[in-house]
Amino acid sequence: MKKFINPPRNNWKKLIARPIISSQEIKSVLEEIFQTVKKNGDMALKKYTKKFDQVNLGDIFVKHKEITNSKNLISNRLKEAINIAKLNIEVFHKAQKIKPINVTTSIGVNCWQEKRPIEKIGLYIPGGTAPLFSTILMLAIPAKIAGCKEIVLCTPPNREGKIPPVVLYTANLCGITKIYKVGGIQAIAALTFGTETIPRVYKIFGPGNQYVTAAKQFATFHNVAIDMPAGPSELLIAADDSAIPSYIASDLLSQAEHGPDSQVILVTTNLDLIDFVIDEIKKQINLLPRREIMKQAIANSRMIYFDSNQNAVEFINAYAPEHYMICMKNEEYYLREIENAGSVFIGNYSPESAGDYASGTNHILPTNGYAKQYSGLNIDSFLKQMSFQKISVKGIKNIGPAIEVMASAEGLDAHKNAVSLRLNDLKNE
């Protein structure tokens, strides 16, 4: 844990820096895998799954029976919990659906904006030590609400060539039945180009390790969109003496258990709080299973004291945290002034875990300072906006002359001509 007291501004650049992820050495691997999957399709997927996941894949597609059978392998308690989370996520994301916007900009000129779903999308769910079924809720629920027609899911198989039942159960509960046992760069390549089994999609969503992240960025050069670039997860807590040190410690630790490169930052206007929190971390950490991971992340954590609220908030905006927790007496100030954050947690009873699972907000959020320019996942991520205009005779007579003058000034006479022809026909109307 590193402590800083009123760090001067010229030191902030270092304090807001994230761990550097080098994607240079991944590049040549990317090109090779993308080209091979494009050329050899399913055969390439099996080859790379054997190479990277040490699994001989039979079927790439998860069979219907395996999906429906998954419900028998999950406890009722877990099913109930997933259901509570699902309902809350649905309520929050349904509220984000807005009606078309329709205005008459000038007499006779009717313009409107409608959002329509992206037809084909791909969801990526990482494998690894734990089955991240909560991420399926965060991706599939808004996709369904948006009305995406074709939703496919890729996730790497475990050593037995299987997908964890809770992943299958959650996907099925959300109405996703096209599930493929492919992970890593090869999964992203398959979603980009399509193979005999996996359909090509228009946009790819979901978190992943640095290989998956680099592959998603690479895919954007091949006519595919992605949700956002992803990096290691982060939490910044702004707290004063109204905060409860054991809670703050538990929240910092919950962030730290994601990985050794997780970022954990405490900003406080109460100098004593730093030591209280450090004591609590020491108490709690040894009771938790992932302590070795947490210790590495906590070692790099930053505890920063500012004697002014303004400096504190300016630092927070410069950092642009993925998760931002406010436990401050004057929470209104910290809320009003925040410009860059993914998801905000307010008060002592709003732990980050709540947003990760069940409050209803989305847990796929911009990391690495991207909260400065990217939104967290929301219903709009699955829609695209289209604009419409219907101009009447009166309308074109009204705005036509302005169009002629502007087109002419831009040297685009055919643009002008398209209006002049119409205005000429309407001279006597």
Place this chain on the structure above:
Amino acid sequence: MKKFINPPRNNWKKLIARPIISSQEIKSVLEEIFQTVKKNGDMALKKYTKKFDQVNLGDIFVKHKEITNSKNLISNRLKEAINIAKLNIEVFHKAQKIKPINVTTSIGVNCWQEKRPIEKIGLYIPGGTAPLFSTILMLAIPAKIAGCKEIVLCTPPNREGKIPPVVLYTANLCGITKIYKVGGIQAIAALTFGTETIPRVYKIFGPGNQYVTAAKQFATFHNVAIDMPAGPSELLIAADDSAIPSYIASDLLSQAEHGPDSQVILVTTNLDLIDFVIDEIKKQINLLPRREIMKQAIANSRMIYFDSNQNAVEFINAYAPEHYMICMKNEEYYLREIENAGSVFIGNYSPESAGDYASGTNHILPTNGYAKQYSGLNIDSFLKQMSFQKISVKGIKNIGPAIEVMASAEGLDAHKNAVSLRLNDLKNE
């Protein structure tokens, strides 16, 4: 002009293909220019401006006097036209601003979503034969409505080292006064890293040639977001015998004058219309100044007859046009069924020129089939969505147990612990 009658589906892939843009050879140039601008700042900008624009730049920054003086160099007619366009664009984009969304997802769990402006943005305006002041309206007006704090504009100087007065006038009218005489890859690199003169921004907007487009995509690897990948402009018209052939021809020609690689497509359910339109194109084209450019684009144009509305619409959705014009008796069907299009123009008096300049819709739109997954520019392009949650004691008691179960099932015990600690404290409340 190429005619196709009921083309079979296996032929569609060819018919929806765009001209291929190779970005391979640009890559090494990109890396060099980005690295040099990062290292040498303004000095590098001057070096590349001399090399690519053949101009010895004195000041990079356009002086205040030059900006305010521009209003004396523009005709009143043009000023009035720009003003009409500005008002319409403002009405349409202001209507897109929505209030925060606030819901109680479960008892005691309050979640909301707010959109806040991206603080620092860069606008790119291409140079070239004509001053594209209309694009400034399309970028600067929504940026101002969104509330972006720092808006800077880069545009290449002409051979005299100057920016056209109408560009300066329009920028100033929209409240943009940080204008830099830099174009091409070096401008994008400057906006990405910042130099002594040009501030670094979080998101870069605006069209450009293939070098600028490649540079924008390259910038996304350096913590900058971009509006969208851009390609040559396109128009697809769906028309039947209710369309007026001379209007259709004029609209196809207006699209064709953008460049030899512009895409121009007519989809019709009336076979005769094709020849009527071809005759009209032949009549009109020779009267227009940019006929040599248009002839090349028209030579590659496609005139496609379908005997069913359903096939026609499915083809249009497969093509995903940037601009989509509907001159059909059953326009309702073509409107309802369109899934992928940037901006839609309905009826005989809604030429594409109207949307390019003055109807109020935005003219920065997804090309190259990207209408399948990208929105045209709109107010949301300048905002990012943040989510908030405030959970009460009652709220955490309500959803806490579900969070514990889910965190535990994902093997994230520190996540669980953050909730358990709180629930334990609240046992007797």
